Amino acid sequence: MTDNEIVKLFWDRDESAVKTLSEKFGAFCKKIAYNILGDQRDAEECVNDTYLKIWSSIPPEKPNNLSAYLGRITRNLSLDIYRKRTAEKRKDGNMTVLLDELAECLPLYGTDVESEIDKKELTSAINAFLGELPKEKRIIFVYRYWYSASVSDIAAKTGKTSGNVSVILNRTRTELKKHLEERGFTV
Amino acid sequence: MTNELIFDAFGDIDDVYVLEAKALFEDKPKIKMWKKIAVTAACFALVFAAALPFLSDILSPVLDTRHNDNHPDLSIFNDDSKMSIEVSPDNIIAVNPAVNNPPSYESFSHELYKSLTESEKKAFEENFTNETGYILNEFASGLSKAYPTSTEEICFENSDTYVFTSELSDENCEYANIRIAAKKRFDGSRFCTSSDNFYPQALSEPIIMSEISGVPVQVFHIDEKNTVYIAIFENDKVNFQVEAFTGDVSKLELLISAILTIPESE
Numbered sequence: 164m165t166d167n168e169i170v171k172l173f174w175d176r177d178e179s180a181v182k183t184l185s186e187k188f189g190a191f192c193k194k195i196a197y198n199i200l201g202d203q204r205d206a207e208e209c210v211n212d213t214y215l216k217i218w219s220s221i222p223p224e225k226p227n228n229l230s231a232y233l234g235r236i237t238r239n240l241s242l243d244i245y246r247k248r249t250a251e252k253r254k255d256g257n258m259t260v261l262l263d264e265l266a267e268c269l270p271l272y273g274t275d276v277e278s279e280i281d282k283k284e285l286t287s288a289i290n291a292f293l294g295e296l297p298k299e300k301r302i303i304f305v306y307r308y309w310y311s312a313s314v315s316d317i318a319a320k321t322g323k324t325s326g327n328v329s330v331i332l333n334r335t336r337t338e339l340k341k342h343l344e345e346r347g348f349t350v
Numbered sequence: 351m352t353n354e355l356i357f358d359a360f361g362d363i364d365d366v367y368v369l370e371a372k373a374l375f376e377d378k379p380k381i382k383m384w385k386k387i388a389v390t391a392a393c394f395a396l397v398f399a400a401a402l403p404f405l406s407d408i409l410s411p412v413l414d415t416r417h418n419d420n421h422p423d424l425s426i427f428n429d430d431s432k433m434s435i436e437v438s439p440d441n442i443i444a445v446n447p448a449v450n451n452p453p454s455y456e457s458f459s460h461e462l463y464k465s466l467t468e469s470e471k472k473a474f475e476e477n478f479t480n481e482t483g484y485i486l487n488e489f490a491s492g493l494s495k496a497y498p499t500s501t502e503e504i505c506f507e508n509s510d511t512y513v514f515t516s517e518l519s520d521e522n523c524e525y526a527n528i529r530i531a532a533k534k535r536f537d538g539s540r541f542c543t544s545s546d547n548f549y550p551q552a553l554s555e556p557i558i559m560s561e562i563s564g565v566p567v568q569v570f571h572i573d574e575k576n577t578v579y580i581a582i583f584e585n586d587k588v589n590f591q592v593e594a595f596t597g598d599v600s601k602l603e604l605l606i607s608a609i610l611t612i613p614e615s616e
Contacts, residue, residue: 191376230372231365238361246354265356285359293367305371308360320374 166229173221181214188230192237198311199241199258200248209244213237238309258311264332265308268339285348292342296335303328304335562603563610569599581606 164183172180192213196206213236226232245258293301303321306312314332318325558569567583579602581592592606 191372228365228369231368234368234372235361239358242354242357242361262354262357265360268356282355282359282362285356286362289360290364290367293363298370301367302371302374305363305367306374308357309363309368310371317374 170221170225170229173218174225181218184214184217184233188233191230192233195234195237195310196241198313199238199245201258205244205248206241209237209241212240216240234310238311261308261311264336268336268343285343288343288346288348289339292339295342296338300331300335303331307332558599560603562606565610567603567606569602583610 164187169180169183169187172183189210192210193206196209196213197203200206200209213233216236217233220236224232293305296304299321303317306317306320307314312320314325314328317323318328321328323331558567560567560569562583565583567581570580570582579593579599581590581602583590583606590606590609592602592609
């Protein structure tokens, strides 16, 4: 079944929509959630929440790309669960490292003025930066910070060494930081 | 928290980039080239051993070529030389499984080419070789012969950029990525078309400018701990960029010397 047909099922309020969605994208969503949460049970719970959210958001939404839409919701819900867990002092190693890495890119890190940053502007600047990156670097960078993949996973998928992937990520983060500084995202 | 702010903002990037990386997300882990070679060689050996009694009278060199004009993927298996070449719009991998560790590229541009029919030669040239490709292959061949490396692959990254990349590791360097680009030299840029091959960090003043085998070489630091160096040099045919991970720059010079003294094949 095509993505558009699945979206149509949701629009028709057909209860088989969730089952079809689960069959086609269940593993995809679960992996995103697991990458962030590092726990199978939490990941499954998050994926169920994702289906619920999709059910309540389509309609009125009509996503052009279902997998990206679905992935984004899964990612956001996973982050919510992560935040809740962090508040309960159950920090997950991979995610903590990942957040700290990305924070290096933002010159404001460590200050209290982040509220002044417009998230949309920041996203727009990141989009512009990604657009300038060579394809291979961009894929690795997005795979790390959107899909929350581990360095070893990236290395395995790309056939590179972990050291090589780390260097690419480190270099790209430095470039992103410079890019953001040039666009006024600075103290 | 600031770190979550940027993670949140990253979450809203364009769908195009999300989908682009999705392919990797769904990929199975790549098998290392030497494993592919070993498996391929083992398969060939098994198939030949099993088929030998039945095929002894028709064991002339076998060439199986598949080509699709719409998707110029092409696989050629020359059972006589055990040569294997796989080509896609993004990659070309040429290895001789019979000579493993390091794999040999030595007969790629000659024996295999000669074994093709005229139409196959045409497809071969149009789709993944040209003068530039030949030059790079000669260097790849020379490198694997001249330097004890674990050269793994030759990649032609896209139609505009012809790059041979090689990952080396030996006692001198923890590892080194060698990128050799040819033909496309744009004004103001020393290295072909891809910014991937032109590190902004290298725009700073070189720490070393010297001559190695008669060729001017510039060496840059690209990290604060001085463990990563980039060397930039060129000869009359190709541009070189060598990124080496070593605490000792003299070892990088040895590597450059080895590259520059590679004898070109005919």
